[in-house]
Amino acid sequence: MGILERIKEIEAEMARTQKNKATEYHLGQLKAKLAKLRTQLLEPPKGSSGAGDGFEVTKFGHGRVALIGFPSVGKSTLLTMLTGTHSEAASYEFTTLTCIPGIIQYNDTKIQLLDLPGIIEGASEARDVIAVAKSSDIVLMVLDASKSEGHRQILTKELEAVGLRLNKRPPQIYFKKKKTGGISFNSTLTLTHVDEKLCYQILHEYKIHNAEVLFREDATVDDLIDVIEGNRKYMKCIYVYNKIDVIGIDDVDRLARQPNSVVISCNLKLNLDRLLSKMWEEMGLVRVYTKPQGQQPDFSDPVVLSTDRGGCTVEDFCNHIHRSLLKDVKYVLAWEPAQSTTPSAEKEEGGRGRFKSHSNAPSRISDREKKAPLKT
Ligand SMILES: Nc1nc2c(ncn2[C@@H]2O[C@H](COP(=O)(O)OP(=O)(O)OP(=O)(O)O)[C@@H](O)[C@H]2O)c(=O)[nH]1
Ligand SMILES: [K+]
């Protein structure tokens, strides 16, 4: 039996098993079996040079955003609107068959936007699409506002099946395999989903007999499996409801109020600016403008750091300029614009912007200070 059939079989068994205290252990075991099979499915076939890079395009700019969605929700139309790069759009499904990159210019930064083929439920060909999604900083899940709201759940489930976790943080479970000593199971609080026996059973399924497990939150079996698998990718996702021009205002209002959601219409160019600002916000990019002594800073060419990738400390900034810079840095003058998205020279010169650190301490900055966060 192939992996896909075995997955189907386990899913069917899970569906017909009633959820209660008595079946809890059996269901947990099935979940672990399923997770193992899905991981196998993601592994490149033996002898190949690694699958999943079929759609890969070169990274460009300060960040990367992938458009994921069912066919014909308007991904290509959106790419064309936001980047000016033409991506064929049409009323038939699977108009887009490959990955098409475009560049969004926003807040003096360049963000790479990737248009991708539509995903359909249960299609393992989605592997290339998902590999590209995993390589990006955030995902825009494009949804058709006029279609079933269930689409969002279906797609989320599809992505979860391949190890993507959207808008979730990694479970607070410490897990370490050991050579000897058996299983040590501990928790810092009362657990309501997982007990020692269930944990042992899951570990047994993975043939792990020596390990340290410490629950720091009331996590579920699924969380425990995610931690054992160790290959999950935690990503931010914005749910983009397109085509609001064809639905009523009450529905628009309801969709707009959902968490992490933005409603838009490509056809009527509605709310695209809101989408861009939300995207920018979620990417956690920080601009640092350098100022030569006695001159105005160049406000068109910032050094762009990311709170999610790499970090935003003085050290990160120095390393960004040149690897050798850090050891020579004696002090740093940093201005922070007060709540302004576009810093103005006047604000800085007038001293109204908050003068942050090290201004009165032109001595060698400590390693700790080099790790101080830059927030601009
Ligand atoms: N009413 C309406 N139609 C739209 C909007 N945006 C896109 N469309 C239409 O939706 C259809 C599909 O658009 P595409 O951009 O090709 O969708 P896609 O998601 O890229 O589709 P695939 O590449 O096939 O997966 C086209 O006929 C578009 O004109 C919108 O805001 N409102
Ligand atoms: K289409």
Ligand SMILES: [Mg+2]
């Ligand atoms: Mg398309």
